[in-house]
Amino acid sequence: MKTDRLNIRNIKDHPELVYIVMWVAMAAIHFCLLYFGYEVSTYAAFADSFIFNFLFALIGAGLWYMVRYSDLQSRKFGELAFYHVSGAGVTLFAWLGLGYLILNNILKQDFYYHAFLQSTLSIRIVTGVMFYTLLVTIYYLVINFRELKEKSQREAKLTGLLKEAELNMLRSQIRPHFLFNSLNSISSLTMTDPARAQEMVIKLSEFMRYSLNLPDTMMSTLEKELYHVELYLDIEKVRFGNRLVFEKKIEPGSEAWNLPVMILQPLIENSVKYGVYESAEPTRITFQAMTDESVLEIRIGNTYDPEAKMKKGTGTGLKNIQARLLNLYGTSSLMKIKPSDNFFEVILRIPEYAR
């Protein structure tokens, strides 16, 4: 059992071996057919089967690249049909032209074979079209299968990262701290200002519901994410009053931009943690969003007290965001950190998301 599985895996790792074995088998069948069926001489049967199969194997390998770089999804049916009819034409012309040229030359003396070669042209054309169709179909299947597998692997990884982000946030110091202190504020407000207490309970519930239920989708919009960020900041503002100043500047038209879920929240929480929690003076948290044609730029910054101890976080929050951006967009240059003496800024550049 074990060796079987090992073999299968090896074959998957070496598609070129499968391809070669397949053509050797074709050549063997070809030889038998000529030798026993048409009684062609051993030498001629060998030369014929070798030359024609070898040539098609070569051309077929080239076809792989042609198919791979012709994007199936992005072409219209008519275009694709034209593409492959001409592909088949060129293939047949090259295959038969070269094959006939070589065989006519090396088997000049064998008149029986010569006649045989001329009389089987039509059969060879049909076979060539069949081979072409078969190979291209197999190629498309392989490509599709690989893409599917890759996509599901990528999605699984992203789900994992998102869950990790969630857990990080729940486990991190800030969540329990935030939750219990907010509840304490509510407890206090119930005595002095019940209406505000109620408002805060509702906001806290809405915020917790959002962050406890892992969203089903990877992507959200700036507008939706910002809504929850502001819920969170509203609650913190009740706790800290004028120690927290939030300034946002959203360029009109960027609200609908797609961006990954739960990517802004950890950054804002960091701003509160290292800015507001550590400073006795008012902390300014800034949020800016602007777009050009292809990129949404988000800047999240906070002032901080340079004298306060800069607790070194574990950095897992930022690393997770980096990893998720890398997975979704394929580049690690989308997040930049700009620390200065009393202002800390993170700049995100979110490209358009192609589904």
Place this chain on the structure above:
Amino acid sequence: MPDKIRVIIIDDEILARELVSNYLDGIPDVELAGECQNGFEALKMVQELKPDLLFLDIQMPKIDGFELLEVLDPKPQIIFTTAFDQYAIRAFEMNAIDYLLKPFSKARLEQSLDKARKRLADFSAKTGKPEPLDQLQQQIENEKKELERIITRLGSKITVIPVGKIWFLESADDYVMIHSELGNHLKEKTMKYFEEHLPADQFIRIHRSYILNLSCISNIELYEKDTHLITLKNGEKLRASAEGYKRLKEML
């Protein structure tokens, strides 16, 4: 029955302070002497008003509740109020009266006030005045945590010295003189304490009387047999003993 229990509330969140003051309102033998929102204010207020009891939050900006306690003199009785439960053991080791986990009920607060009344009465029966939290200093020293900053006090002024800004420490009888970018400050601690608690990859004991920040060294030269003279970047010169020099060489 002694006088009223005089209380100060220290918390950086206004609603948290309001909650405690609301709970205390109407309790006949408790007098709210003041409220403050950070350690700096708290030190001044405690020195001025000499309260019997503090409601003290732990997580506060710049200096936390434990650090404030370290420099308070005299030390009143303490009831900690915090959203975290992981400090409870440390708080009780410091002989705190109680540890209130936010959010807490009025009944829970009254329970801890009962404990406070009992302890304050015990002390006044014995000595006439509350016993300071003597174990405090000892407990802090026993902590194995690496220091990030040192809190010093002169009169009612607190200075927070990040360890990175320290040049060197010098022993001074029962105190340690901390030489840093922020000036010279005395701290009632032992050299041994600092040797154990400053980051070991950055600070080194070069002499019975000196602990040096490695990044401040500018030059080392032989002074006399077994003694080296170390010049600091600020121009000061310190002597290193033979043993201290050996340790230093291992680090460099």
